[in-house]
Amino acid sequence: MSELKTGDLAPTFKLPGDGGEDIDLADFRGQNVVLYFYPKDDTPGCTTEAINFTGAHADFEAANTVIIGASKDSVKRHDNFKAKHELAVRLVSDTDGELCEAYGVWVLKKLYGREYMGIERATFLIDAEGKIAKVWRKVKVKGHAEDVLDAVRELNG
Template sequence: MSDLKTGDLAPHFRLATDGGGEIDLGELRGKTVILYFYPKDDTPGCTTQAIEFSKASAEFGQAGATIIGVSKDNVKKHDKFKAKHELTVTLASDEDGSTVEAYGSWVLKKLYGREYMGIDRSTFLIGPDGRLNRIWHKVKVKGHVDEVLAATQGLAK
């Protein structure tokens, strides 16, 4: 985990996105950003999370928020994942892991007694001023999007 805490400036990133695009956090200054990190395209929890964020994207938009999902999968995999599940959120590729690490979401994980490095399912609510407003680590998918939406709507007031 990094030492990031609420009130800190969000680490800058520029990443390739689905559809051959690019997203730069600096260009989003003045907008609220929901940045969520997830382990892998097309796995059960990650798919559910992406679908739920997509279903709520209009409500996030009304609160002035942009949603960006980030994993280490490449853009080609993101394109397939997005098309297969009709996702509306932007998916960014962090193949080298630098953004995942900058946000403290590259962590030691354990599964069946085996230790390995992987992405911590985590979400960052970045305010229009570029500062971290809320941070969620070790996210459980069920109910998470609703919690993030409530926090986002509270920030918009």
Template sequence: MSEIATGNPAPDFDLETDGGGRVSLSGLRGSKVVLYFYPKDDTPGCTKEAIAFTGLGDDFKAAGATVVGVSPDTAAKHDKFKAKHDLGVILAADTGTEVAAAYGVWVEKNMYGKKYMGVERATFLIDGEGKIANIWRKVKVPGHADAVLDAVKALD
């Protein structure tokens, strides 16, 4: 497995999505992909992040980018999350966390002294050739979608 670093090929994936579809990195080849990993549907930070990416959806499209959110939740949970908040991004179900692991965001977390495995909030910008152009780790939600959009526009 290649290291997750800018300039390296992004690990391919093929995941079930909301609405009964599928999304794969190879299927999106030729366009820029914003792949953002988040811990759980319908939690405060994750909801704010999804709403922020949705709000900039037309700008991402105009810049030639597809936005895909990935969490360990099921596609059925993604459907409910999208409907509840009127989200306009693709939500992919990484129920086995293989994709999160491939991108290095399935990590040990620590809350109130209790250790557990979970998704580190992170975003990867992948160029049209499937190479990683930018990485944001341990993302803080406020202003993040705007920063990612700026990076997408700078890729041209």
């Protein structure tokens, strides 16, 4: 599968989301969508990233932009994660990994000399027409939410 890039049509999805409601990308046509992939609920980097996006939630909303976090965690784990940290972002459960595969974020990772498959921390900005407007790969959490918000503002002109 080739890597997604700016201008590509974003792969569609309809998956279980937090709170038990399905999240369907098609429902957000006419709005920008920030789809960010993260390895695991309630781990330090992932928690910081979700809290940072939550902190900027009102600014994203004002810019006609929805934030959706995606991992392979279950809906129940997502619900617990959201409640524990009072998160304002939507979370989608990709337990079978199809969404991760479609966006090319299920990758070979290395930690302490050990290789394993896991989710690459990555973010995709999808415009109101459903096309990829910007891609961030191998995301560093510090300052990332602000970078994404700047890109949304630039996209909106």
